[in-house]
Amino acid sequence: MTKVSGKVAFITGAGQGIGEAIALRLSQDGxxxxxxxxxxxxxxxxxxKLIAAGGTACAVSVNVGDRDSVFAAVQKAVDKLGGLDVxxxxxxVAPITPIEDITPEIYRxxxxxxxxxxxxxxxxxxxxxxxxxxxxxxxxACSQAGQVGNPDLAVYSxxxxxxxxxxxxxxxxxAPLGITVNAYCPGIVNTPMMQKxxxxxxxxxxxxxxxxxxxxAKNISLKRVSEPSDVASCVSFLAGPDSxxxxxxxxxxxxxxxxN
Ligand code: NAD
Numbered sequence: 557m558t559k560v561s562g563k564v565a566f567i568t569g570a571g572q573g574i575g576e577a578i579a580l581r582l583s584q585d586g587x588x589x590x591x592x593x594x595x596x597x598x599x600x601x602x603x604x605k606l607i608a609a610g611g612t613a614c615a616v617s618v619n620v621g622d623r624d625s626v627f628a629a630v631q632k633a634v635d636k637l638g639g640l641d642v643x644x645x646x647x648x649v650a651p652i653t654p655i656e657d658i659t660p661e662i663y664r665x666x667x668x669x670x671x672x673x674x675x676x677x678x679x680x681x682x683x684x685x686x687x688x689x690x691x692x693x694x695x696x697a698c699s700q701a702g703q704v705g706n707p708d709l710a711v712y713s714x715x716x717x718x719x720x721x722x723x724x725x726x727x728x729x730x731a732p733l734g735i736t737v738n739a740y741c742p743g744i745v746n747t748p749m750m751q752k753x754x755x756x757x758x759x760x761x762x763x764x765x766x767x768x769x770x771x772x773a774k775n776i777s778l779k780r781v782s783e784p785s786d787v788a789s790c791v792s793f794l795a796g797p798d799s800x801x802x803x804x805x806x807x808x809x810x811x812x813x814x815x816n
Contacts, residue, residue: 569647571598573747577784583611590633620673630680643681670715691734727804736803743810777812
């Protein structure tokens with residue numbers, strides 16, 4: 557691990573799951589961490605955990621689907637922590653969507669959060685980096701479902717393919733400003749999101765939760781579901797100086813599900 561000092565990271569969806577694990581890891585790496593979430597209580601609990609372990613952190617409320625909310629949250633974090641060096645667009649939602657069940661509401665909500673959240677987070681980061689007079693790193697949550705279409709996930713997979721496209725495009729657009737943009741593509745991660753997806757699939761098929769998890773887990777080469785800390789290790793690399801010469805990439809961290 558390369559230790560950093562004097563740097564600030566802003567993480568959306570930091571109240572639980574992968575975002576919480578990223579917050580813990582980046583705090584251990586030496587970052588001051590802004591824990592942003594639509595659920596302020598959970599973001600506050602995570603920030604308190606980081607502070608209790610000797611780190612510097614704050615919690616901010618954000619709805620990543622709302623552009624004004626994202627700009628306000630990033631500014632608040634800059635004011636509280638005194639800077640911004642890394643912004644992680646991690647928050648996402650994952651509705652199970654058999655193709656005939658997709659409604660305009662499901663489509664809009666999922667695209668607003670998963671795609672809108674990345675666009676608004678990117679804009680807010682660029683504004684902050686410019687006003688602070690330096691470049692920075694933007695890191696987006698993609699998925700193995702953003703590399704290969706997954707059954708019953710047309711809307712979610714669509715959003716994650718979009719995230720990969722935005723990552724590549726903004727990497728080119730923002731390089732002249734000294735900003736790199738990369739993404740991480742987890743596989744099946746043991747978080748509340750994945751547990752709900754597995755339960756929904758099981759319910760749709762009159763099966764058990766364990767059966768639901770197994771449908772997603774059975775094709776993993778390493779034969780275990782990912783822990784959030786596995787993903788956080790990958791994000792630690794993307795947030796730190798060892799990835800300075802890397803931009804526009806969507807790194808797959810899935811235990812061996814997708815091979816490109
Ligand atoms: P999770 O549902 O466990 O946690 C998501 C967090 O985001 C929650 O704290 C929630 O309150 C917050 N959030 C939701 N909507 C928000 C909004 N509009 N504004 C701000 N915060 C919001 O999810 P997770 O499993 O930790 O997933 C994190 C990211 O990783 C997501 O983008 C997801 O698509 C991606 N991902 C997850 C998996 C997996 O298997 N869990 C796999 C691949 C990719």
